[in-house]
Amino acid sequence: DAGVIQSPRHEVTEMGQEVTLRCKPISGHDYLFWYRQTMMRGLELLIYFNNNVPIDDSGMPEDRFSAKMPNASFSTLKIQPSEPRDSAVYFCASSILRYMGEQYFGPGTRLTVT
Amino acid sequence: GENVGLHLPTLSVQEGDNSIINCAYSNSASDYFIWYKQESGKGPQFIIDIRSNMDKRQGQRVTVLLNKTVKHLSLQIAATQPGDSAVYFCAETGFQKLVFGTGTRLLVSP
Numbered sequence: 001d002a003g004v005i006q007s008p009r010h011e012v013t014e015m016g017q018e019v020t021l022r023c024k025p026i027s028g029h030d031y032l033f034w035y036r037q038t039m040m041r042g043l044e045l046l047i048y049f050n051n052n053v054p055i056d057d058s059g060m061p062e063d064r065f066s067a068k069m070p071n072a073s074f075s076t077l078k079i080q081p082s083e084p085r086d087s088a089v090y091f092c093a094s095s096i097l098r099y100m101g102e103q104y105f106g107p108g109t110r111l112t113v114t
Numbered sequence: 115g116e117n118v119g120l121h122l123p124t125l126s127v128q129e130g131d132n133s134i135i136n137c138a139y140s141n142s143a144s145d146y147f148i149w150y151k152q153e154s155g156k157g158p159q160f161i162i163d164i165r166s167n168m169d170k171r172q173g174q175r176v177t178v179l180l181n182k183t184v185k186h187l188s189l190q191i192a193a194t195q196p197g198d199s200a201v202y203f204c205a206e207t208g209f210q211k212l213v214f215g216t217g218t219r220l221l222v223s224p
Binding site for chain 1: 155160163203207211212
């Protein structure tokens with residue numbers, strides 16, 4: 001298996017623009033997680049899905065952030081409009097039902113909003 | 115990845131030494147704990163886990179110790195190698211959500 005795939009790896013955009021981050025989890029994994037990592041706040045859970053259904057989105061910072069999982073092999077995290085404080089590395093991770101804590105992380109998307 | 119915090123503790127060891135990385139967790143209801151390793155530019159990687167009904171678990175060159183009385187977790191790495199240089203995170207989960215600590219940077223010099 002190729003592992004968790006994220007795209008793009010790097011994104012530079014201007015404030016106010018829409019940003020869409022994409023994730024393909026490992027086949028057969030039931031859980032999908034979106035995290036954000038910054039120098040100041042560390043690794044934060046934004047939202048997670050179980051069998052394509054959002055379970056906990058309490059970590060989503062604002063209404064500008066939204067996430068979808070239309071099927072078991074694809075998820076998006078959208079920021080609209082983007083702001084400079086959204087600059088961070090965004091990770092997607094997946095895990096199987098029984099071992100939810102053993103999460104497999106993708107390589108991340110480094111987002112820079114100018 | 116962005117894993118350098120303003121106050122990220124650092125442990126420096128010589129190659130071949132044993133390393134001990136400590137972590138204090140916050141939620142006494144947490145029943146599952148995990149250690150992750152994050153190398154520069156990569157996502158965190160699972161190392162080892164332990165459930166709250168255990169106090170020790172061993173893997174390949176790594177041992178995790180859990181002290182629930184003082185809410186303390188430690189990761190021991192035997193015969194540390196340069197490839198072990200990374201940031202190490204402990205994480206806890208009690209309510210189906212993984213909460214990561216701030217991390218410890220391990221520097222291994224040859």
